[in-house]
Every structure is written in structure tokens, then in C-alpha cells.
Amino acid sequence: MNPANTRVRFRFAKLGKVRFTSHRDVARLWERAVRRAGLPVALTEGFNPRAKVHFGLALPTGYESWGEYVDIDFRAAELAAADIPTLPERLTPLLPEGITVDASVAIDPRSPSLQQAVTSCTWRIEAVGLSPSEATTAADRLLAAETVTVTRQRKGHDVTDDIRPYIHTLAVLGPLPGHRPAGTSLEAELGTQPRGLRPSELLGALAGDERRLVLTGDDLLRAVANDEPILEEGLVCRTHQWVDGQGARHEPLAAPPWATRAEQRAS
Amino acid sequence: MTTIWPELELLLAKVQKPARYIGLEDGSQRPHHDQRQVGWLLVYPDAYEIGLPNQGLQILYEILNERDDALAERAYAPWTDLESLLRARRLPLFSLDTHRPAAEFDVIAFNLSAELVYTNVLNCIDLAGVPVRSAERRPEHPLIGAGGHCTYNPEPLADFLDFVVLGDGEEVVSEITEVIRDWKAGGRTEGSRQHVLRALARIPGVYVPSLYEATYDGTALVAVEPTVSDAPALIDKRTVADLADWPYPRRQLVPLTEVVHDRLNVEVFRGCTRGCRFCQAGMITRPVRERPAEQVRHMVSEGIRRTGYDEVALTSLSSADFSGIEKVVAGTIADAPNGNAVTVSLPSLRVDAFTVGIAAEIQKARRTGLTFAPEAGTWRMRQVINKLIREEDLYAAVESAYSQGWRRMKLYFLTGLPTETDDDTLGIAELGRNCVEIGRRYHKGNASVTVSVGGFVPKPFTPFQWFGQNTVAELQRKIGLLRDDLGRGKGRPSANRGVQLKWHDPKATFVEGLMSRGDRRLGPVIEQVWREGGVFQEWSELFAHDLWVKAMADHGVSIDWYVYRHRTEGEVLPWDHLSAGLHKDFLWHDWRDALAEVGLPDCRWTPCYDCGACTGYGIEHIVASATPPAGGSQGTGQDLLGGGAVPVTLLGRKPEPVVAAS
Numbered sequence: 001m002n003p004a005n006t007r008v009r010f011r012f013a014k015l016g017k018v019r020f021t022s023h024r025d026v027a028r029l030w031e032r033a034v035r036r037a038g039l040p041v042a043l044t045e046g047f048n049p050r051a052k053v054h055f056g057l058a059l060p061t062g063y064e065s066w067g068e069y070v071d072i073d074f075r076a077a078e079l080a081a082a083d084i085p086t087l088p089e090r091l092t093p094l095l096p097e098g099i100t101v102d103a104s105v106a107i108d109p110r111s112p113s114l115q116q117a118v119t120s121c122t123w124r125i126e127a128v129g130l131s132p133s134e135a136t137t138a139a140d141r142l143l144a145a146e147t148v149t150v151t152r153q154r155k156g157h158d159v160t161d162d163i164r165p166y167i168h169t170l171a172v173l174g175p176l177p178g179h180r181p182a183g184t185s186l187e188a189e190l191g192t193q194p195r196g197l198r199p200s201e202l203l204g205a206l207a208g209d210e211r212r213l214v215l216t217g218d219d220l221l222r223a224v225a226n227d228e229p230i231l232e233e234g235l236v237c238r239t240h241q242w243v244d245g246q247g248a249r250h251e252p253l254a255a256p257p258w259a260t261r262a263e264q265r266a267s
Numbered sequence: 268m269t270t271i272w273p274e275l276e277l278l279l280a281k282v283q284k285p286a287r288y289i290g291l292e293d294g295s296q297r298p299h300h301d302q303r304q305v306g307w308l309l310v311y312p313d314a315y316e317i318g319l320p321n322q323g324l325q326i327l328y329e330i331l332n333e334r335d336d337a338l339a340e341r342a343y344a345p346w347t348d349l350e351s352l353l354r355a356r357r358l359p360l361f362s363l364d365t366h367r368p369a370a371e372f373d374v375i376a377f378n379l380s381a382e383l384v385y386t387n388v389l390n391c392i393d394l395a396g397v398p399v400r401s402a403e404r405r406p407e408h409p410l411i412g413a414g415g416h417c418t419y420n421p422e423p424l425a426d427f428l429d430f431v432v433l434g435d436g437e438e439v440v441s442e443i444t445e446v447i448r449d450w451k452a453g454g455r456t457e458g459s460r461q462h463v464l465r466a467l468a469r470i471p472g473v474y475v476p477s478l479y480e481a482t483y484d485g486t487a488l489v490a491v492e493p494t495v496s497d498a499p500a501l502i503d504k505r506t507v508a509d510l511a512d513w514p515y516p517r518r519q520l521v522p523l524t525e526v527v528h529d530r531l532n533v534e535v536f537r538g539c540t541r542g543c544r545f546c547q548a549g550m551i552t553r554p555v556r557e558r559p560a561e562q563v564r565h566m567v568s569e570g571i572r573r574t575g576y577d578e579v580a581l582t583s584l585s586s587a588d589f590s591g592i593e594k595v596v597a598g599t600i601a602d603a604p605n606g607n608a609v610t611v612s613l614p615s616l617r618v619d620a621f622t623v624g625i626a627a628e629i630q631k632a633r634r635t636g637l638t639f640a641p642e643a644g645t646w647r648m649r650q651v652i653n654k655l656i657r658e659e660d661l662y663a664a665v666e667s668a669y670s671q672g673w674r675r676m677k678l679y680f681l682t683g684l685p686t687e688t689d690d691d692t693l694g695i696a697e698l699g700r701n702c703v704e705i706g707r708r709y710h711k712g713n714a715s716v717t718v719s720v721g722g723f724v725p726k727p728f729t730p731f732q733w734f735g736q737n738t739v740a741e742l743q744r745k746i747g748l749l750r751d752d753l754g755r756g757k758g759r760p761s762a763n764r765g766v767q768l769k770w771h772d773p774k775a776t777f778v779e780g781l782m783s784r785g786d787r788r789l790g791p792v793i794e795q796v797w798r799e800g801g802v803f804q805e806w807s808e809l810f811a812h813d814l815w816v817k818a819m820a821d822h823g824v825s826i827d828w829y830v831y832r833h834r835t836e837g838e839v840l841p842w843d844h845l846s847a848g849l850h851k852d853f854l855w856h857d858w859r860d861a862l863a864e865v866g867l868p869d870c871r872w873t874p875c876y877d878c879g880a881c882t883g884y885g886i887e888h889i890v891a892s893a894t895p896p897a898g899g900s901q902g903t904g905q906d907l908l909g910g911g912a913v914p915v916t917l918l919g920r921k922p923e924p925v926v927a928a929s
């Protein structure tokens with residue numbers, strides 16, 4: 001990296017309606033916010049200079065997160081070290097409602113990229129249509145299995161994988177609160193390397209034979225037409241991304257108090 | 268029910284591009300709903316990414332939300348994937364801002380910018396849970412209104428719309444709000460719908476189709492006349508006198524996801540008197556009303572600062588005609604905050620006004636795509652359509668652009684124009700090749716042009732409203748001629764390789780033509796196409812030509828009669844009871860002049876020829892500069908490339924032929 005630049009890592013949350021923006025949309029929103037804040041962002045060379053913004057592990061469109069990360073390079077000479085902690089409060093008002101910047105720290109530009117560093121994520125998953133007892137039976141079955149072989153899509157190809165090693169933990173938290181549709185709240189820590197396991201794929205493994213997992217519009221139309229019992233993905237939230245440090249795992253940037261996040265989510 | 272969000276969010280996880288449906292744009296508002304207020308749902312009946320940038324809708328959204336007695340939210344047509352899920356889950360069309368059911372609003376108002384969205388209008392009304400035919404609506408149903416350019420012939424939609432607004436909406440939305448507010452206060456009682464419609468019909472610029480009756484003699488239309496005394500025999504359009512009073516949108520919506528024209532847009536003037544005879548927008552928006560240059564500069568710098576955009580489009584029908592455009596462009600680039608580069612784009616750029624000066628200013632920032640619209644391939648054809656651009660003007664513009672670093676540009680043409688010969692059509696290929704060769708002088712093999720060809724659709728309130736549109740087969744033949752001529756081994760093979768030909772589907776052109784000049788008898792045709800699934804007809808992948816042909820046949824409606832037939836002078840046209848301010852005899856004379864290949868000058872800088880647009884309303888052009896912009900051989904028969912004063916010559920009713928300088 002250019003020594004004239006400072007790399008700053010930001011931690012942010014993506015909650016509520018804004019979760020339906022794509023990873024690409026979020027990248028553009030950050031670029032625009034940084035430009036509106038008048039920050040001295042470093043630009044790429046060339047005909048169409050762009051801000052130097054590096055995102056971590058993509059969050060699937062439609063999922064919430066309490067802990068997303070982005071690294072941005074600034075022109076060091078124009079960004080005082082004392083300014084760095086003030087950036088969250090400057091940027092949050094320039095981002096759409098639901099995206100809140102929680103922390104910012106200058107990092108060593110030689111540290112590994114976010115995509116390499118993160119080894120697992122913790123997820124809260126609403127399994128809509130699945131009762132807590134059904135969920136418990138299914139979770140016990142999964143956790144007891146030696147291997148769980150599934151066929152799934154990766155980069156447009158079908159691949160057959162044993163997904164069991166990716167399921168680090170899986171817990172049934174209880175029924176969904178009253179204002180939510182009927183279903184069960186789950187918490188799972190899922191590995192990200194090498195191929196990763198998505199919450200929807202975990203739900204597929206939990207669905208079993210009694211319920212049809214409905215992920216696409218066509219699935220839903222078919223299930224409604226046949227009046228089948230279904231399992232839908234409700235709110236899914238990435239609560240943590242974990243880096244395996246020496247001995248202890250930690251988050252790329254320390255988390256703000258959970259209470260704040262939980263409140264925001266409930267509103 | 269106040270919001271369907273909890274049900275909707277489960278569906279959004281299952282559709283393409285769900286960010287289309289969430290709202291939250293910077294500049295969006297979440298009005299508090301109060302029973303005493305008139306709730307407007309402003310709908311753009313096409314996909315979000317097409318509708319979001321629409322400036323007309325955004326202007327009304329702000330004006331209505333500024334009023335104490337009104338509130339406004341927005342909706343766009345849900346894409347087919349979400350529509351089927353909504354229907355399966357029995358959920359209605361919803362507003363984007365608070366995700367309320369559409370039927371909870373008092374007015375659902377559609378922006379009609381294109382004829383091919385008509386079936387989407389029906390679909391949206393139905394999805395809102397409102398009867399599609401206005402005759403079947405009851406007091407509890409919202410009023411269904413429409414505005415936008417297509418309302419100059421709303422007759423094909425007469426069965427479905429409760430009211431239609433002609434012209435500028437800035438003032439009339441408030442007058443409509445007051446009428447509806449009183450209706451609400453009166454409790455929307457049984458039978459009151461008729462009263463509110465009659466009250467609306469008394470507002471100038473508002474047309475209530477159900478208060479008019481169309482009579483026919485065989486196939487011929489005899490008249491469209493009011494059936495009640497409140498409804499005027501002739502409905503005049505609305506015109507705001509001075510754009511300076513309406514600096515809107517003040518807070519342009521900044522989308523969270525990709526849309527077309529994703530940039531700051533500042534309207535620099537409305538109206539156009541270049542007099543291109545095919546151009547409905549130019550005719551119906553007269554006179555010219557420029558925004559003061561200071562206000563433009565303020566709206567640009569304020570907009571850039573607020574939105575974080577790095578591109579601004581100075582919009583109008585012919586932006587290079589804006590008085591002192593070069594200064595405004597230079598000022599915009601100089602005003603850019605934090606030394607960030609700001610790109611200026613000038614949509615609808617006339618080639619005769621594209622100078623090296625403008626090219627150099629624009630390219631100081633990032634280069635955007637350049638589109639020029641010569642419209643026709645030969646000087647003769649351009650005289651017929653009154654787009655008096657000389658070939659040298661085009662080549663000079665193209666050379667300016669190539670010399671300033673552009674490597675590719677787009678040229679837009681029409682085919683199927685009145686009196687067009689095969690030589691005229693082939694002239695398009697020739698111009699394309701010549702432009703490529705100019706580019707090669709600067710960029711060797713890298714220079715190219717995209718030649719985009721659209722089929723001509725005659726529009727109401729233009730001199731070409733009497734012209735019989737080319738058939739699908741004829742348009743296909745002409746496109747075939749061009750493909751052939753630009754193919755291998757034809758013309759100049761090396762230059763041919765630099766020309767990329769694109770064309771609009773002649774079948775879609777046919778449907779557009781059908782709607783443009785149709786009458787009330789097309790209502791059942793539109794309804795049938797919609798019922799059989801023909802929605803999003805602007806989208807080639809969903810366009811259903813066969814459904815239209817079948818519906819025409821099923822209802823015994825002749826395509827020939829509606830689309831391909833030349834109209835006669837004395838014929839009653841379906842929009843004769845509406846007025847865009849233009850005298851019908853002016854249009855007729857201009858049509859005869861077109862056939863005689865006679866041009867007509869621009870009345871901003873030459874004397875008024877009384878088309879009716881100003882005289883009828885006691886308003887005038889508002890133009891800051893007494894001299895025409897650079898270029899502008901338009902109609903004056905003079906070489907004005909450097910700009911300069913125009914000698915005033917009085918023109919009679921029949922203008923002198925324009926002599927080509929070449």
C-alpha cells in the first residue's frame with residue numbers, strides 16, 4: 001500500500017429495511033457517504049478514479065448484521081489521528097437509516113484482509129413455520145450426525161459437501177416473540193473457510209422431510225398452490241464475525257454493548 | 268391496516284432486487300397520516316429503477332408534502348416476481364414510504380410518460396384492490412388520476428381514469444387537493460363520487476373522461492362532448508409562468524440501489540421552440556421558460572453537496588440552448604466541493620450547439636456517454652421534420668468530441684418519417700460511416716459510433732398527427748436496408764466495422780402508435796391484453812405483440828384504421844376536446860410545409876408565428892439571452908456558428924423555404 005495512506009477499519013451494523021440492499025449497493029453508499037463527509041479518501045489511479053474501499057465477507061442481501069466491517073484508505077497527510085475516532089458519528093447521518101457506524105480504528109495496512117481473517121460467524125436465524133420442539137429434534141439430529149452431505153450451488157455449479165464440520169454450534173433459543181410470525185429462533189456459529197455454510201443451507205438441513213424449505217418465489221407459489229407445510233427464512237442476523245487468534249477468538253473490531261444493538265433491532 | 272411490512276418482508280427475501288421496494292432514499296419522507304389530510308399515492312407504473320428518477324413525480328411529492336392538508340407517498344409497479352407473491356399472499360399494491368396499502372390513500376395518481384405502460388396502470392389499480400373501470404368505483408375507493416405527457420391523448424384510458432391533468436402539475440395539484448379535502452370532510456357519502464368528479468372538472472386543466480361522451484358515425488369519430496354543464500367543452504393545459512417560482516425538487520431522491528439516470532438532475536428550462544415536427548414534448552410544453560442561471564447554479568451546488576453525487580445533468584429538451592450554457596457548465600465544475608470532480612452531462616444535446624468549448628468543459632471531469640440526435644439521414648428529410656442540422660454541424664460536433672478524447676458516441680435516428688425514401692434511410696448509414704472516419708483521424712481503429720434507429724410514431728398535437736404510421740413490415744424492411752448496407756462488403760467496409768447498428772422493435776412501435784392516437788374504443792383492447800398477462804410492455808423480454816393483435820381482432824378493431832391510415836384535414840381527432848395551446852390550423856399548415864420541405868424558424872429569436880402556445884394564455888418565453896446559442900442554423904438559413912444577433916424578419920403564415928447552406 002502507498003505509505004502516504006492511512007487504512008481505517010470501520011465496524012457497522014445493517015438493520016431493518018436497509019438489509020435488502022445488496023453488498024454492491026452498500027459499497028456505493030459508503031463511497032457516497034465518505035464523499036459527502038468531505039473526507040480525504042485515497043483514490044485509485046486511472047481514467048475512472050474510485051475510492052479505495054475494501055469490504056469483508058459479503059453479507060447476503062436480506063440478512064441483517066450487528067457486525068460488518070469495511071477498510072478505507074485515506075490520504076494520511078490530510079487525516080489527523082485525532083479525527084479517526086470521530087468518524088462514526090460523522091458518517092452515520094450520511095448513511096441510510098439502519099446503517100450505523102459503531103467503531104473506527106487505524107490498522108496496519110499489512111494485516112490480512114477481512115476475507116482471509118474471518119473464520120466463522122455467529123447467526124441469529126428465525127425459522128418461520130418450525131416449532132421449537134420440531135427445531136430441537138432436528139438440531140439434535142444434525143449435531144449427532146458424523147457427516148451431513150448436501151448438494152448445493154457454488155458459483156453456478158452443484159457441489160456435494162459434508163457440511164457438518166461447518167456447524168460449530170447450534171442452539172434453539174425459543175419461540176419467536178409475539179409480534180413476529182410463528183416460528184423458532186436459532187443461534188448458530190458457522191465456519192466460513194474454505195466454502196462456508198450459509199444460514200439458508202443450515203435451514204435446508206433442518207427442514208427434514210415434513211416441511212418444504214421455501215427460499216424462492218417459485219418455491220412459495222408451489223407450496224401455496226399445494227397447501228404444503230413450509231419452512232421460511234425470517235429475519236437472519238449476523239451477530240458476530242470471528243477471527244481465530246492465538247488461542248482465543250476475537251472480533252475484527254471490538255463490539256459496542258449488545259444492549260444498544262438489541263434495542264435498535266426491536267424498534 | 269396501516270403497514271404490510273411484516274408480511275412483505277418475508278416475500279422480499281424471495282424476489283430479485285428487493286431494494287426496489289424498501290424506500291429509505293435520502294430525500295424520501297414518511298408522512299404521518301391524518302384523516303383530515305388528503306393522501307396522495309404517486310405511482311410510476313413501471314419498475315422502480317425506471318420510475319425513481321422521474322422528476323415530475325418527485326416535484327409533486329415535495330409540493331404535496333409541504334401542504335398542511337395533504338401528504339404524498341410513492342409507489343412503483345412491482346416486478347412480476349413480487350406481483351405473483353403478493354397475489355398468492357393476498358397482499359395489495361403498497362406505498363414505498365410507509366408500506367401502506369394503496370387503497371388507504373384518497374388519490375392514486377399515475378405518471379404517464381410512455382404509452383406502453385398502460386396495461387401496468389390497470390394492473391396497479393387492480394393490485395390496489397380498486398375496480399379497474401371507473402364506472403364501478405364507489406365512494407370508499409380512491410380517485411384514480413393521471414398526469415404526464417401521454418395525457419394529451421388519454422382517450423384509450425378513458426374507461427379507467429377518474430381524472431386527468433393536462434400540462435404542468437405544480438399548481439393544479441393544490442387545487443385538486445382542496446376539492447378532495449372537501450369531499451372527505453363531507454364524509455364521502457353514497458353518490459358523492461359523482462359530485463367530486465364534477466367539482467374536479469371545474470378546475471382548469473383537469474379532464475374527467477366520464478363526464479364526456481364520444482359519438483361515432485360508423486368508424487369515424489364525430490365528437491367527444493360534455494354531458495354535464497360543469498364540464499368545459501375544451502380543456503386547456505396548465506402552464507406555470509415562471510420556473511423560478513418552482514425550484515423543485517429541492518431534495519432530489521437519492522436511491523440506495525441502481526437506477527437509470529442515477530445522478531443529480533437540474534431542470535434548466537421547460538418548453539422548446541426549435542419546432543421539430545415529430546417531437547410532441549417540444550410542442551406541448553411551449554412556451555420556453557428558462558430557470559435563472561443563478562438559481563441553476565445554486566440548485567446544482569446545493570444538490571451536489573447534499574446528495575454526494577459526482578454527476579449532474581442539466582435537463583431540458585435541448586440543454587445547449589440554455590442562455591450562457593458554457594458559463595453554467597464551467598461554474599458547476601468550479602463549484603465542486605472538496606476539489607472532487609463533478610461531471611456535467613447535457614442530455615438532448617443539439618449537434619449544432621456542441622462546440623469545442625462545451626466539449627472541453629465537459630471533459631475536464633470524467634467523460635460520460637455522448638449522444639447526438641440528427642434524427643434523419645439526409646438534409647431533405649431533416650427539412651421535412653424541421654430538424655435543420657446541416658451535415659457539417661454534425662461532423663463539427665463529432666470532431667469536437669473525438670478531438671477532446673471521446674472514442675465512441677451514439678447517434679439517434681428515426682425511420683418511417685413522412686415522405687422518407689430509401690435514399691433517406693440509407694443516408695443514416697452514410698452519416699454513421701462518415702463519423703467513424705472522422706474519429707479514426709484521432710483514435711485510429713478505436714473510434715466507433717452506435718447508430719440507434721427508432722421507428723417513428725406520430726403523436727397528438729404535432730404537425731405529424733395526420734400522418735399514417737409505417738407498417739411493421741415497412742419498418743422491418745428499412746432496418747433490413749440499413750443492416751445490409753452496414754454489413755460486410757457493402758459501403759466502405761472498414762468504416763462499416765466501426766458502426767454498431769441498434770434498433771427498436773417495430774412491433775413495439777406499432778403498439779405505441781396504436782395507443783398514441785387511439786380513442787375510447789381501445790379501452791377493451793387494453794383491458795384484454797392486461798387480463799391475458801401483458802404487463803411491462805416496455806420491456807422487450809415481456810412485450811407481447813401477439814396479445815395485442817389478438818385483442819384487436821377479438822374486438823373487431825382495425826389496426827390499419829388506427830395506426831397506418833393518414834388522417835384528413837376535416838377529421839375529428841380523439842383529442843380535439845383537449846388543448847395544448849396550439850392552434851389546429853397552425854399544426855395543419857406546418858404539416859403542409861413539412862410535405863413541401865419548408866422549414867420553420869425558432870420563435871425565441873425570430874418573430875412569433877402565433878402557434879397559440881403563448882398568445883392564448885398571455886404568457887411569454889422567458890429567455891435570458893437575446894441572442895441564440897452558438898450553432899443554430901435552425902430555420903434562419905444563416906450560419907450562426909459563432910452565435911450573434913439574428914436580424915429580425917417578419918414571417919407570414921407560410922414561411923419562406925430554408926435554403927441549405929451546403
Ligand code: SF4
Binds near residue numbers: 540871874
Ligand atoms: S405563440 Fe408565438 S412565440 Fe409563443 S411558442 Fe408559438 S410561435 Fe413561439
